[in-house]
Amino acid sequence: xxxxxxxxxxxxxxxxxxxxxxxxxxxxxxxxxxxxxxxxxxxxxxxxxxxxxxxxxxxxxxxxxxxxxxxxxxxxxxxxxxxxxxxxxxxxxxxxxxxxxxxxxxxxxxxxxxxxxxxxxxxxxxxxxxxxxxxxxxxxxxxxxxxxxxxxxxxxxxxxxxxxxxxxxxxxxxxxxxxxxxxxxxxxxxxxxxxxxxxxxxxxxxxxxxxxxxxxxxxxxxxxxxxxxxxxxxxxxxxxxxxxxxxxxxxxxxxxxxxxxxxxxxxxxxxxxxxxxxxxxxxxxxxxxxxxxxxxxxxxxxxxxxxxxxxxxxxxxxxxxxxxxxxxxxxxxxxxxxxxxxx
Numbered sequence: 001x002x003x004x005x006x007x008x009x010x011x012x013x014x015x016x017x018x019x020x021x022x023x024x025x026x027x028x029x030x031x032x033x034x035x036x037x038x039x040x041x042x043x044x045x046x047x048x049x050x051x052x053x054x055x056x057x058x059x060x061x062x063x064x065x066x067x068x069x070x071x072x073x074x075x076x077x078x079x080x081x082x083x084x085x086x087x088x089x090x091x092x093x094x095x096x097x098x099x100x101x102x103x104x105x106x107x108x109x110x111x112x113x114x115x116x117x118x119x120x121x122x123x124x125x126x127x128x129x130x131x132x133x134x135x136x137x138x139x140x141x142x143x144x145x146x147x148x149x150x151x152x153x154x155x156x157x158x159x160x161x162x163x164x165x166x167x168x169x170x171x172x173x174x175x176x177x178x179x180x181x182x183x184x185x186x187x188x189x190x191x192x193x194x195x196x197x198x199x200x201x202x203x204x205x206x207x208x209x210x211x212x213x214x215x216x217x218x219x220x221x222x223x224x225x226x227x228x229x230x231x232x233x234x235x236x237x238x239x240x241x242x243x244x245x246x247x248x249x250x251x252x253x254x255x256x257x258x259x260x261x262x263x264x265x266x267x268x269x270x271x272x273x274x275x276x277x278x279x280x281x282x283x284x285x286x287x288x289x290x291x292x293x294x295x296x297x298x299x300x301x302x303x304x305x306x307x308x309x310x311x312x313x314x315x316x317x318x319x320x321x322x323x324x325x326x327x328x329x330x331x332x333x334x335x336x337x338x339x340x341x342x343x
Contacts, residue, residue: 023210036121045091068237071229174339263332270321272326297335311330
């Protein structure tokens with residue numbers, strides 16, 4: 001167990017490597033009840049969200065989900081989140097636990113007077129079942145047939161008479177589901193699911209190695225409130241069809257980036273850690289944001305912000321790990337390219 005975002009969280013159960021491989025090949029359940037959920041509704045909610053978020057909201061269908069960023073006036077990332085369109089004028093934002101209070105304060109200060117903001121985090125549980133066998137497990141456990149959800153789609157369903165919002169967004173690169181339900185049902189649902197022989201619990205350690213293999217950013221590492229998301233995503237999840245809070249700073253960084261996030265793959269298992277320095281020859285050019293052994297690849301991988309002129313794919317850089325330089329090649333994302341997420 002360990003502290004994470006103000007919560008006491010499971011880091012590992014049977015072990016990070018085992019849980020990682022189990023998710024890649026079978027299915028794991030991740031208890032993500034620490035995440036925050038906000039509902040926003042009202043006649044002006046669409047425009048409010050268009051102003052607040054970098055991603056396009058107007059084109060969302062009911063039941064569609066989109067990932068994006070919420071920025072401050074200087075373009076720094078307050079949080080990365082997913083936006084669910086639940087109905088014509090009703091949306092749900094799923095936010096990070098560590099930024100929840102600041103998120104709520106910022107949103108309430110920015111929205112129209114007739115937009116209703118409700119923090120439903122304390123009453124909402126979130127269980128993620130991830131892995132290529134996840135649909136099979138859920139259908140067998142609850143004796144049901146799940147809807148044929150597309151990637152980044154959501155639908156309300158009933159499981160054992162309990163209303164759940166089921167979605168397919170994932171954070172592991174594998175086919176999987178997120179189940180939002182009332183808190184009182186979280187423990188019995190989790191226990192019932194774990195009775196299935198294919199399903200095992202996964203902790204934050206495996207969740208981190210899984211997301212890093214996919215190149216997904218983590219708030220506090222690849223994203224922060226003093227840097228725009230432009231260098232992290234190179235324009236992905238940032239709409240070109242609208243202006244939003246922090247727009248000018250984002251555009252300036254997109255047009256003339258000083259640093260860019262790169263994916264680094266080593267030829268050894270020696271893992272870099274956050275803040276390890278990156279060099280080109282003897283010149284320091286950046287630092288690591290996340291690093292780990294990639295269990296699916298058998299080598300170490302990392303992401304790092306480096307000076308833009310050294311971000312070209314195929315470039316070999318040096319990372320100082322515990323005082324010694326280790327070569328790493330700039331590669332394309334994702335590191336792991338065999339994920340089943342999109343089906």
